[in-house]
Amino acid sequence: MAATAARHGSFVGNSRLLSDTHPSTSSRLRDCETVSLHSKGCRRKNVCDDVPSSSLWGQQLEVLSAAQRIVHWHRERGCAAVPRLVARGSQQTQFTFPGVPSVESEGLSSQGRRGDLLRCNAQAQQVARIPARTPDEKCEKVPVSRIRNFSIIAHIDHGKSTLADRLLQFTGTVEDRLMKGQFLDNMDLERERGITIKLQAARMKYVAADGETYVLNLIDTPGHVDFSYEVSRSLAACEGALLVVDAAQGVEAQTLANVYLALENNLEIIPVLNKIDLPGADAEACKKEIEDVVGLDTSGAILCSAKEGIGIEDILEAIVARVPAPRDTTKEPFRALIFDSYYDAYRGVIVYFRVMDGEVRVGDTVRFMNSGKEYEIDDLGVMAPNQLPVKALYAGEVGFLSGSIRAVADARVGDTITIAGKRAVTPLPGYEQAVPMVFCGLFPVDADQFPDLRDALEKLQLNDAALKFEPETSSAMGFGFRCGFLGLLHMEIVQERLEREYNLNLIITAPSVVYKVHSADGSVVMVDNPAQLPAAEKRAFIEEPYVRISMITPKDFVGPLMELAQNRRGEFTEMKYITEARCELVYELPLGEVVTDFFDQLKSRTKGYASMEYHLIGYRRNELVRLDLNINGEPCDPLATIVHRDKAYQVGRALTEKLKELIPRQMFKIPIQATIGAKVIASESIAAMRKDVLAKCYGGDISRKKKLLKKQAEGKKRMKSLGKVDVPQEAFMAVLQLERQVT
Numbered sequence: 199m200a201a202t203a204a205r206h207g208s209f210v211g212n213s214r215l216l217s218d219t220h221p222s223t224s225s226r227l228r229d230c231e232t233v234s235l236h237s238k239g240c241r242r243k244n245v246c247d248d249v250p251s252s253s254l255w256g257q258q259l260e261v262l263s264a265a266q267r268i269v270h271w272h273r274e275r276g277c278a279a280v281p282r283l284v285a286r287g288s289q290q291t292q293f294t295f296p297g298v299p300s301v302e303s304e305g306l307s308s309q310g311r312r313g314d315l316l317r318c319n320a321q322a323q324q325v326a327r328i329p330a331r332t333p334d335e336k337c338e339k340v341p342v343s344r345i346r347n348f349s350i351i352a353h354i355d356h357g358k359s360t361l362a363d364r365l366l367q368f369t370g371t372v373e374d375r376l377m378k379g380q381f382l383d384n385m386d387l388e389r390e391r392g393i394t395i396k397l398q399a400a401r402m403k404y405v406a407a408d409g410e411t412y413v414l415n416l417i418d419t420p421g422h423v424d425f426s427y428e429v430s431r432s433l434a435a436c437e438g439a440l441l442v443v444d445a446a447q448g449v450e451a452q453t454l455a456n457v458y459l460a461l462e463n464n465l466e467i468i469p470v471l472n473k474i475d476l477p478g479a480d481a482e483a484c485k486k487e488i489e490d491v492v493g494l495d496t497s498g499a500i501l502c503s504a505k506e507g508i509g510i511e512d513i514l515e516a517i518v519a520r521v522p523a524p525r526d527t528t529k530e531p532f533r534a535l536i537f538d539s540y541y542d543a544y545r546g547v548i549v550y551f552r553v554m555d556g557e558v559r560v561g562d563t564v565r566f567m568n569s570g571k572e573y574e575i576d577d578l579g580v581m582a583p584n585q586l587p588v589k590a591l592y593a594g595e596v597g598f599l600s601g602s603i604r605a606v607a608d609a610r611v612g613d614t615i616t617i618a619g620k621r622a623v624t625p626l627p628g629y630e631q632a633v634p635m636v637f638c639g640l641f642p643v644d645a646d647q648f649p650d651l652r653d654a655l656e657k658l659q660l661n662d663a664a665l666k667f668e669p670e671t672s673s674a675m676g677f678g679f680r681c682g683f684l685g686l687l688h689m690e691i692v693q694e695r696l697e698r699e700y701n702l703n704l705i706i707t708a709p710s711v712v713y714k715v716h717s718a719d720g721s722v723v724m725v726d727n728p729a730q731l732p733a734a735e736k737r738a739f740i741e742e743p744y745v746r747i748s749m750i751t752p753k754d755f756v757g758p759l760m761e762l763a764q765n766r767r768g769e770f771t772e773m774k775y776i777t778e779a780r781c782e783l784v785y786e787l788p789l790g791e792v793v794t795d796f797f798d799q800l801k802s803r804t805k806g807y808a809s810m811e812y813h814l815i816g817y818r819r820n821e822l823v824r825l826d827l828n829i830n831g832e833p834c835d836p837l838a839t840i841v842h843r844d845k846a847y848q849v850g851r852a853l854t855e856k857l858k859e860l861i862p863r864q865m866f867k868i869p870i871q872a873t874i875g876a877k878v879i880a881s882e883s884i885a886a887m888r889k890d891v892l893a894k895c896y897g898g899d900i901s902r903k904k905k906l907l908k909k910q911a912e913g914k915k916r917m918k919s920l921g922k923v924d925v926p927q928e929a930f931m932a933v934l935q936l937e938r939q940v941t
């Protein structure tokens with residue numbers, strides 16, 4: 199009985215327990231021939247087949263994930279007998295251990311009792327902890343044919359970072375005890391907001407089913423439309439991409455945009471249907487949607503649950519089998535493409551790059567082709583996922599280098615690295631320059647912080663290649679910078695990073711897009727700052743940027759979305775049904791209307807179900823005017839905006855009213871006016887604080903009273919001409935905030 203039990207052990211019980219016992223299981227498994235993992239009471243028919251009907255589904259998934267990891271653990275450590283998954287049933291998962299002599303294995307019983315499992319688990323703590331690999335083990339050189347470089351792309355929140363976590367965990371790249379959710383999102387801001395902002399690279403070692411060890415370089419990418427520039431850069435460093443689609447939500451706007459980016463880069467795309475553990479997941483419908491909308495063949499699509507760790511091995515196998523290996527160009531002269539970099543206060547600029555050809559070693563002097571600067575490499579390594587030094591990197595690999603590079607401009611993203619003094623090579627194509635869509639002024643609250651702000655922006659630009667800036671002076675705000683961003687979220691993130699990482703206190707002006715201003719003499723100037731708009735008499739007309747926006751929404755919300763787009767001067771282009779329940783709405787509308795709170799409105803009107811994606815389609819002429827705000831007769835430049843003539847009155851009213859509320863009363867009357875050129879379109883005034891000069895005049899002659907009042911009025915007038923209105927910081931911020939909403 200005992201021998202049979204050992205040959206055919208079986209775990210029955212609480213699935214959480216089963217999953218926890220996996221290290222023990224692995225130690226025991228080596229002693230058995232066939233082991234079944236049971237999830238008692240699981241009602242599903244086939245694990246990966248269909249939509250789950252009960253919470254027990256999750257339990258079965260946990261069991262499976264534990265089981266897959268056991269197999270991998272054995273395979274990776276070159277155990278004589280690698281267990282093989284032979285059956286995944288409705289209630290049990292079966293493994294075989296070929297050629298292992300059967301011995302009695304305590305803790306495993308054909309009936310499987312909870313106590314046994316607990317004992318098993320306790321022993322496992324001492325016996326079978328899966329050890330982390332040593333650095334050497336992680337970095338040994340592998341032939342190019344066994345390197346795979348891939349990205350994970352998806353719509354926002356479809357589970358890229360969670361999938362990356364599971365891949366790191368499954369391959370033992372990160373120890374279980376060090377694992378935390380969204381491991382690669384290492385910026386505080388990313389973790390707080392639960393979004394990926396920066397691309398992140400990680401190198402994994404994986405022993406595939408064919409018994410070979412592969413190096414997998416993973417680049418996790420952000421999903422928000424504002425960070426698509428990060429996605430395009432990471433894709434250029436890869437040969438394949440995992441397209442993650444939430445099986446409960448289906449194809450979303452950013453899924454499409456990212457697929458097109460991947461296709462432009464000729465990448466092999468592997469569709470992965472994630473979140474199959476969710477009760478609402480509909481894998482078949484999702485596959486059909488991908489085929490119909492995206493046009494990808496989904497016969498090889500993988501069903502997975504990044505949260506439960508299911509399907510992870512299938513994904514790794516698919517990467518090995520389907521993503522092409524890089525070209526073997528180790529013999530050619532060294533060329534590498536910089537895809538990211540950041541500034542380290544102690545080591546200078548750290549450059550992340552993909553080796554395209556040849557090899558590079560510690561001590562080599564490298565040349566950055568664009569800047570022409572040369573540096574000796576002090577440190578060379580791979581991201582595993584923390585930086586791990588190596589002696590050399592070869593064609594096809596992804597790594598980092600540092601060489602006391604102090605000037606941030608010397609090693610820019612997109613530049614080609616070569617070895618100094620060697621045969622000249624042609625630079626790699628690099629990346630298209632990011633085109634900022636939104637501009638705003640950034641000013642330090644404390645004028646002394648201006649040099650710090652410049653320094654911080656330079657360093658941040660290194661890490662955020664889409665950020666553009668140039669100095670700007672404003673009469674009201676002093677010295678600052680005009681900065682360009684890819685969108686509002688990008689702007690917010692940069693502001694927060696500057697304040698947190700560089701300890702700056704900033705004022706940020708209302709965002710503006712870039713206008714094409716045609717002068718009367720035929721010349722054209724690009725204006726991104728309303729304060730610089732030429733006077734009305736010098737202008738012939740203004741053109742503003744237009745975007746084509748695609749919104750994917752459940753059909754119930756079509757009405758509210760159409761209303762939203764129409765209110766924002768949108769022109770309807772088309773509407774098509776993706777499935778019976780969801781459709782795509784396409785509009786063309788001014789970028790200026792999109793970069794305000796369009797996204798928030800879209801989410802709130804559709805209870806968060808709709809998604810959007812947009813791209814620039816060109817410039818169109820419109821009736822645009824510059825709206826100025828005068829406080830006490832003085833124009834306030836930072837509050838000037840460019841708005842459509844039809845909206846100018848409404849915006850002017852709102853802004854003047856808000857300023858009236860916020861500016862404290864002075865000893866004299868303060869007029870606040872919104873003007874277009876010389877024409878005042880809205881005005882408010884803040885009454886003066888007055889002393890009652892007639893208080894002591896009981897009765898008496900009227901001329902006496904008049905004299906006192908006249909004297910007071912004269913005093914106020916003098917005060918007004920000398921007086922300067924200090925707009926408090928909070929008032930300024932509040933008005934800018936309002937401006938962002940109403941313009």
Ligand SMILES: Nc1nc2c(ncn2[C@@H]2O[C@H](COP(=O)(O)OP(=O)(O)OP(=O)(O)O)[C@@H](O)[C@H]2O)c(=O)[nH]1
Nearest residue numbers: 354355356357358359360393394421473503504505
């Ligand atoms: N139920 C379930 N939830 C999941 C699964 N994968 C991810 N999630 C959840 O989905 C949310 C978003 O996951 P992320 O991994 O941050 O998504 P992302 O695509 O990296 O998001 P961005 O980086 O912001 O684009 C998190 O709350 C995850 O816990 C899954 O397989 N099942």
